[in-house]
Amino acid sequence: MTSATPTDTVRRDRRHVRHEATKREILDAAWKMVGTDGLNGLSLRALARAVDMEPQSLYTYFSSKHAVYDHLFADGNRQLLTRIEGIAVSDDLSQVLRSMALLFVSFAGEDRARYELLFLRTIPDFEPSPESYAIATEVFAKGRSVLAGVGIGGDTDFDLWTAVVAGLSSQQVANAPGGDRYVRLIDDAVAMFAEYIIGRPAAIRATKA
Amino acid sequence: MTSATPTDTVRRDRRHVRHEATKREILDAAWKMVGTDGLNGLSLRALARAVDMEPQSLYTYFSSKHAVYDHLFADGNRQLLTRIEGIAVSDDLSQVLRSMALLFVSFAGEDRARYELLFLRTIPDFEPSPESYAIATEVFAKGRSVLAGVGIGGDTDFDLWTAVVAGLSSQQVANAPGGDRYVRLIDDAVAMFAEYIIGRPAAIRATKA
DNA sequence: GTCTATAAATGGATAGAC
DNA sequence: GTCTATCCATTTATAGAC
Numbered sequence: 001m002t003s004a005t006p007t008d009t010v011r012r013d014r015r016h017v018r019h020e021a022t023k024r025e026i027l028d029a030a031w032k033m034v035g036t037d038g039l040n041g042l043s044l045r046a047l048a049r050a051v052d053m054e055p056q057s058l059y060t061y062f063s064s065k066h067a068v069y070d071h072l073f074a075d076g077n078r079q080l081l082t083r084i085e086g087i088a089v090s091d092d093l094s095q096v097l098r099s100m101a102l103l104f105v106s107f108a109g110e111d112r113a114r115y116e117l118l119f120l121r122t123i124p125d126f127e128p129s130p131e132s133y134a135i136a137t138e139v140f141a142k143g144r145s146v147l148a149g150v151g152i153g154g155d156t157d158f159d160l161w162t163a164v165v166a167g168l169s170s171q172q173v174a175n176a177p178g179g180d181r182y183v184r185l186i187d188d189a190v191a192m193f194a195e196y197i198i199g200r201p202a203a204i205r206a207t208k209a
Numbered sequence: 210m211t212s213a214t215p216t217d218t219v220r221r222d223r224r225h226v227r228h229e230a231t232k233r234e235i236l237d238a239a240w241k242m243v244g245t246d247g248l249n250g251l252s253l254r255a256l257a258r259a260v261d262m263e264p265q266s267l268y269t270y271f272s273s274k275h276a277v278y279d280h281l282f283a284d285g286n287r288q289l290l291t292r293i294e295g296i297a298v299s300d301d302l303s304q305v306l307r308s309m310a311l312l313f314v315s316f317a318g319e320d321r322a323r324y325e326l327l328f329l330r331t332i333p334d335f336e337p338s339p340e341s342y343a344i345a346t347e348v349f350a351k352g353r354s355v356l357a358g359v360g361i362g363g364d365t366d367f368d369l370w371t372a373v374v375a376g377l378s379s380q381q382v383a384n385a386p387g388g389d390r391y392v393r394l395i396d397d398a399v400a401m402f403a404e405y406i407i408g409r410p411a412a413i414r415a416t417k418a
Numbered sequence: 419g420t421c422t423a424t425a426a427a428t429g430g431a432t433a434g435a436c
Numbered sequence: 437g438t439c440t441a442t443c444c445a446t447t448t449a450t451a452g453a454c
Contacts, residue, residue, distance in 0.1 A: 018419090022419090038331070040332070043445095043447085045445085045447085054420075055448095056421080060420075064449095065448085116329070120329060122329070122331040124249055125247075156397065159394055160397055162380060163373070163377045164376050166376040166379050167373055170379045171375050174328060174330060181368065182368065185365065185369055188365065188369055192402065195405060196397075196404060224437095254429065254430090265440085268432085274431095
């Protein structure tokens with residue numbers, strides 16, 4: 001045991017703050033790079049160059065390239081979680097559905113690479129760490145609870161809803177990047193889904209809920 | 210000008226046939242590899258090993274890695290086109306929609322890498338050649354004409370439909386690979402869409418068609 | 419914490435012999 | 437058409453100076 005003076009503690013804190021700040025800087029640069037070069041186009045050399053470092057120095061902050069992806073994955077899910085938590089509480093089904101759909105489709109449309117990282121699994125061998133995955137689980141749970149709040153509680157209903165939103169999102173990302181071609185379909189999609197769900201008891205729907 | 214004897218022509222043909230057969234063999238191996246290692250995990254070295262060649266020899270058949278991807282892209286679209294052409298002609302809206310949805314969701318669920326290659330753009334810098342892209346355009350046109358045959362002719366209606374199908378497909382691929390969790394939702398999704406489209410004239414829908 | 423140096427593996431690609 | 441040889445970039449990782 002070495003005795004830690006108050007001064008030591010302060011130094012450690014400062015160092016830690018600095019360390020985290022640099023990490024943040026690297027991750028911001030990484031977001032920028034995957035945004036322009038594609039998620040799979042990220043290279044540690046280029047990343048190091050972008051933050052004015054030697055590639056080897058990145059290892060002080062991230063133990064591997066996958067670790068960088070893992071932090072981006074956590075980042076993206078945290079951003080999404082914050083937005084979901086900002087959804088106005090309401091018992092108006094259509095209004096909640098519209099907010100949620102707009103949130104997801106916008107989120108997807110804003111950053112193709114982020115969408116790819118969070119929702120498609122396109123990086124060979126990349127698996128988020130348990131800690132990062134926990135945030136993704138939280139996103140899912142939060143989204144599910146918002147939907148449950150307006151009566152969409154069944155597995156089938158929820159799956160159908162996520163399919164509708166995923167469809168608008170993936171089409172927006174793949175076929176209308178930067179535009180609003182599928183964002184403009186949200187009102188239609190919500191009306192379509194809501195009428196189907198409301199219009200009839202679960203028992204007579206094509207698939208049992 | 211050198212004079213070509215009939216024998217020369219036969220030799221050239223045989224060579225050509227052999228060349229195409231080897232090309233086919235390489236592409237089949239490539240499909241297998243992207244299926245297991247992911248679309249972005251394809252390596253020319255591993256591909257060469259799989260067909261018992263030196264990596265450099267692949268360049269006799271494909272001018273670059275992107276050229277391999279381009280042939281896979283054309284391959285996949287040809288497969289899809291064949292299936293669409295096999296859709297039974299009918300004027301029953303629900304039946305046609307069900308067939309189309311099942312076709313696409315199954316196609317996606319069967320081969321994740323193929324879906325990624327054809328519908329998401331996850332390979333940095335890869336752009337299909339005009340010849341390959343033409344096949345994709347044919348797929349789109351064929352799909353659109355089948356839908357138009359049952360009255361889904363407007364841009365908005367068609368976009369909403371493709372979003373629904375893309376949603377089921379991408380959820381199936383990403384969240385239920387090998388299963389049928391979203392395939393089972395097809396009847397629901399088709400009923401939802403059909404009722405919305407039939408139920409009311411275009412003018413009073415949320416977005417004008 | 420950052421650098422230089424260094425290593426070994428892998429990847430895409432080309433030139434030229436046979 | 438296939439090979440050997442070769443090139444250059446990238447990735448991952450370690451050791452050690454400052």
